[in-house]
Amino acid sequence: MTSDAIPDALAPDALRQPFDPADLGFETTADLEPLDMLPGQDRALDAIRMAGHVGHSDFNLFVLGPAGSGRHAAVRQILSEIAEKRSVPDDWVYVANFEDERKPRALRLRAGMAQRLKAAMEHLIDDLANTIPSLFESEDYQTRRHGIEQEYGEKHEAAMSDLFERARERNVAIMRTPMGYMVAAMQDGEVVTPEQFEKLPEDEQEKIEEKVSEIREEMEAILKEVPRHQKTVRAKVEALNQSLAEDGVNTAIAEAFADLQGDRVIDDYVAAVRADLIENPELFLIRNDNGRAGAFPVATTRHFAKPQFARYAVNLMVSHDADADTGAPVVEEALPSMANLIGRIEHGAQMGALYTDFTMIKPGALQRANGGFLILDATQLLTExxxxxxxxxxxxxxxxxxxxxxxxxxxxxxxxxxxxPIPLDVRVILVGERRLYYLLSLLDPDFAQLFKVQADFEDAMPRTDESVRLYARLLGSLARRGGIRPLDAPGTARALLEGTRLADDKERLSLGVGSLSDLLREADYFAARDGVDAIGPDQIDRAVAAAETRAGRVRDLEQDAILRDTLLIDTDGARVGQINALSVMQLGGVRFGRPSRVTARVRVGAGKLVDIEREAELGGPLHSKGVMILSGFLGTQFAPDIPMSLWASIVFEQSYGGVDGDSASAAELFALLSSLSELPIDQSFAVTGSVNQFGDIQAIGGVNEKIEGFFDICAGRGLTGRQGVLIPQANVKHLALRQRVVDAVADGQFRIIPIRSVAEGLTLLTGRPAGERQTDGTYPANSVNRLAEDRLRGFAEARKGFVNSMRREGGTP
Amino acid sequence: MSPGSDTPARVILGATSFADAEAAMGFAIALARRLNGELMGLLIEEETFLACSSGRGTQAVMASGGAATTLSPAAMRAAYRRDARVFRKRLEEAALGSALRWSFATRQGRAPLLLSQAAQGGDLVILGYRAPKFTAGHVVAVMGAVLDADTLARAAHLARESGRGLSVLARGDMCEAVVTAALRLGTPVRVIAADDQATLLHRLNRLHAAIVFLGGESVPPAALPVVIEAARAPVVLPAGTAG
Structure with a gap:
């Protein structure tokens, strides 16, 4: 096609590609075999399987893809199948470290043993709480203890008695004062005071001092013996206590652990418990009830729950039922906070102070998933x-x-x-958006080391006979899983069509199972109201329309503002330097297209193209890039032999928010060339497409919404038959338009025209050939390009004349 | 004891140091509760101690057995002030804990004389004493020429309440009467004969008493200091001694 050729408008059947129910080969989706795995996701599913089977610790998995693509369900299903075939992992418990209470010990036990150990310890403590007090209250013990105390007490008392008698015989008094004992001579039953002492003859003084000294020295010796005696008595009583406790503890342990012998970890722990119990029998002699027994007899009290026995508790971190044969755990943590992941140590408050012990250690998801799989949402994880x-x-x-x-x-x-610390053997699966995966890869060097496997979920799958069959089974499976009605064949065909729309591509089917599932459930609601057994096309249509209506308040406000000429958009007539561009607004989960007026003005200048959006900081980088490409196109397309002497401004009129993307760059170029050539643009058209420096029109996104946005405005004002949208040729395959647009096109009321180049667009918009450069280097007379180039040359001449006149006047241009 | 009254007005816990007072505090509380009387603490700054701490002829030993090197009247007075503060505080806590009326005073002088002066008719006087002991020790009652039934009853009650044995030192001819009286009180008793003062002192010295009750006329006033010394335990003075 030459640049001056006018491309044809698309036929109705190019605007969407319906499915023939007859080709599907079933009456309802209930006839179809359920699909046990997502179609079109082989690459991602293989990656999940690989991560599930590989034993290396750093082959953790990042599942990336859009929300609603069925990532979580697929991960859960595959990993559960793998986990079922694995053995049940070991149990883990924390117990007291009797040598250092601040460092509780972690015990690894065979699956099912944690509960048994806990029960055995509780039984042991209950047993001892009953037997040890009995042992220590026995007459035998009391007699033996009294004997020890008596032996040493009598020794001391005898020594003191002897001393006091000797002192009395020698007329020496031993007095207790606040500063200890005072030893002084006595005379006639009275203490000899220092004054009296000084009056005594010297030899008598010496005698007194001698006997006082002797008594004092003896007293010192006896008193110094007291601590040693006390220590000896204590040691002997403790030895007696331990010997008594040892008998009781050995008997109780033998009974409680009769079924648990032979496990080295348990044997070692029980040995430590035994030693500690023997060392601390007094724990069993503490009464917590202040002498008041509870409602139950002491023998049935849960003694193990008393505070003094907390050191013998068994704190279950992970406990499995060995007989259940459940396989390895698959754990999902919905709130992956630090504490919920690695566990936490809780604290209690007592008298205003915080305290803790090993019984307050709580497991996290990593402990629960140890030996299996842990599934986490990446966004949740990174925001904690x-x-x-x-x-x-x-x-x-x-x-x-x-x-x-x-x-x-x-x-x-x-x-x-x-x-x-507890050794970790877990496969972590992060599920998140692609953006997060790439950001983590870029910013965190550890990420690539730890998450070596990626499962990238596709957004859509190609439309083939095989994929259509699979898609129909997927729809049937979703209906079955959701407990809703099956789809009949026409309903399935309509849902398939909606699948192309969700994929923004008539040659592809969306794999957004979340959106599909929502659609089916809503259609089921209408089917129930209609009293039909299967979901048909009518219910699908109503579900789609209802969803659009519910989310369409902002869209309706926008359209209303245009139809009431608050936002100025022309849909007929012609105007120089003005064009209808199209943009897409995304609000939550809803996208809709809206037309925007783009205008361009030109004058003599120094080759500057002013992007007003960028100057006002309302334009994003992609938009700025598009405008710069326009500059490149203009500079090489027109009068390349002379300096560019143009000053031009481009703006999105009545745009008060940000503008980004380059999908309006073709429209901006058309407005600029209209202004330059002073040829009016047909306002019946709207344009979408980006442009490169060679003037090729390139594909853009959201083509369906953009077309429908302009169509709805035109329809609101009344379709004229001239109106239409110019779209990039490359976007034709993406068309999956709503029925109302297809019907208008079929009726000749609306046009959708694909263009490949700027020249084609100019010809359509101005009604005049764009013009190709001829062998003499000029564009044909009266062509758009000729007029534009002549205007540019005129600008150059004018600028040259201005510069010369300024120089003549001695000024600076 | 006031004529015609069975109930002492006060239980006076006298001591020449806080350590001695503390050793008898439990007994004093028990007696005051039994008698529903006021508990009075009396810390006696013994003149003899103050006098003896200033010159030759006297030597001191610390309770731990070490030699005391800082003995002086000033240090002794400071120790008394410290003991008075602690004594008062503990007495208050103990009395309030048992819902008893209480009072506290300090006096300087000779202990026996001051106790005599402080006690009014009907008061019961305990002289505190602490000695290092390993065994629980008996409650000991000393009977004189006559059987002091009140003193024996108090001693028997305290023995029962504190879970201790009861021993009675009495003249040989009194032993049978003591046994009979104790049996009437429902308290097992060990009766030890002590016919003269020397025997009494010797027996008392060897008994390792927890507390000693002196019955009326059991000890001549002049012999009181040596009896107290031999007891090496808190001593409840005979009711007739006071006032």
Missing amino acids: PFAWNALKRSLKTGRIQIISPGEEMSLISTVSLEPD
Whole structure:
């Protein structure tokens, strides 16, 4: 096609590509075999399977794709199948470290053993709480203890008695004062005071001092023995206590752990418990009821729950039922905070102070998923403070170390614990948007090391006979899973068509199962109201229309503003430097197209193209890029042998928000060339498409919404038959327009014209040939390009004349 | 004890140091509760101690057995002030805990004389004493020429309440009467014969008493200091001693 040829408007059948119900080969989707896996996602599903089977620790998986693509369900299903075939992982418990209470011990036990250990320990403590007090209250014990105390008490008392008697015999008094004992001589039953002492003869003084000194020295010796005696008595009583406790503890342990012997971990722990119990029998002699027994007899009290026995508790972190044969765990954590991931150490308040112990350690998702799979939402994870770092640290070190955010920031000052880290063997699956995957890859060097597998979910799949069959089964499966009516064949064909619309491509089918599922459930609502057994095309249509209506308030306001000429959009007539561009607005999950007036003005200048949107900081970078491309096109298309002497401004009129994207660059160029050539543009048209420096029209996004946006305005004012939209030829395959547009085109009331080049567009918009440069280097007379180039040359001459006149006058141009 | 009254007005806990007072505090509380009387603390700054702490002829030993090197009247007075503060505080806590009326005073002088002066008719006087002991010790009652039934009853009650044994030192010819009286009180008793003062002192010295009740006319006033010294335990003075 030459540049002056006018492309044809598209036929109605090019605007959407319906499916023939007869080709589907079933009456309703209930006849179809359910689909157990998503169609068209083989690449992603294989990646998930690979990550599920590979044993290496750093082959964690990032599942990327748009929300509603069925990522979570697919991950859950595949991993559950893999997990079922794996063995049940070990149990984990925390128990007291009797040597260092701040460092609780983690015990790894065979699956099912954690509960049994806990039950055995509770039984043991209950048993001892009943037997040990009985042992210590027994007459035998009391007699033996009294014997020890008596032995040493009598020794001391005898020594003191002897001393006091000797002192009395020697007329020496031993007095107790606030400063200790005072030893002084006595005379006639009275203490000899220093004054009296000084009056005594010297030899008598010496005698007194001698006997006082002797008594004092003896007293010192006896008193110094007291602590040693007390220590000996204590040691002997403790030894007696331990020997008594040992008998009771050994008997109770043998009974409680009769069925749990032979497990090395349990045996070691029980040995430590045994030693601690023997060392601390007094724990069983503490009464918590202030002498008042509860409603139940003491023998049935839950003694193990008493505070003094907390050190013998077994804190279950992970406990499995070995007999259930459930396989490895597949855990999903909806709130992946740091604490919910790695676990936390809770604190209690007592008398205004915080305290904790190993029984307050709570497991997180990593502990629960250990030995299996952990599925996390990437956005949730990254928005939880410290959670991402905690997860990475656990994966890198291969162990779960419980620390709090306060400890991580070194802010905590209260007493806390350092529990044994638990070895980690888990496959983590992050599910998130593509943007997050690429950002993490770019910004976090650890990410690529830890998440070596990516499962990239497709947005759509090619439309083939096979894929159409699979898609019909997918629709049937969604209906079955959602507990709604099946679709009949025409309904399926209509839903397939909607699948192309969701894919923005008539040659592809959307894999957004979330949107499809929503559509089917809403259609089922209408089917129920209609009293039909299967969802048909009518219900699908109504569901689509209802969804658009519900979300269409802003769109309707926009259209209303245009129809009432508040927003100025012409849909007929012609005007120089003015054109209808098309843009797409995305509000929440709804997209709609809207026309915008683009205008351009030109004058003599120094080759500057002013993008008013950018100057006002309302234009995004892609829009600015598009405008710069226009400059490149203009500079090489027209009068390349002379300096560009143009000043031009381009603006989106009545645009008060931001503008981005380059899909209006073709429209901007047409407005600019109209202004330059002073040829009016037919306002019956709207234009979408981007342009390159060679004047080729390139594909844009949202073509369906853009066309429908302009169509609805034209329809609102009354279709004239001239109206239409120029779209890039490359976008024809993306057309999946609504029936109302197709019908108008079929009736000759509306046109959709694909263009490949700026020349084609100019010809259509101005009604005059664009013109190709001839062998003499000029454009044909009266062509758009000729008029534009002549205007530019005129600008150059004018500028040259202006510069010369300024120089003559001695000024600076 | 006031004529015609069975109930002492006060239980006076006298001591020459807080350590001695504290050792007898439990007994004093128990007696005051039993008698529903006021509990009075009396810290006696013993003149003898002050006098003896200023010159030769006297030596001191700390309770831990070490030699005391800083003995002086000033240091002794400071120790008394400290003891007075602690004594008062503990007495208040103990009395309030048992819902007893209480009072506290300090006096300077000779302990026996001051106790005699402080006690009015009907008051019961306990002289505190602490000695390091390993065993629980008995409640000991000392009977004189006559059986002091009130003193024996108080001692028996305290023995029961504190879970201790009861021993009675009495003249040989009184032993049978003591056993009979104790049995009437429902308290097992060990009766030890002590016919003269030397025997009494020797027995008392060897008994390791937890507390000693002196019955009326059991000890001549002049012998009181040596009896107290031999007891090496809190001593409840005979009711007739006071006033």
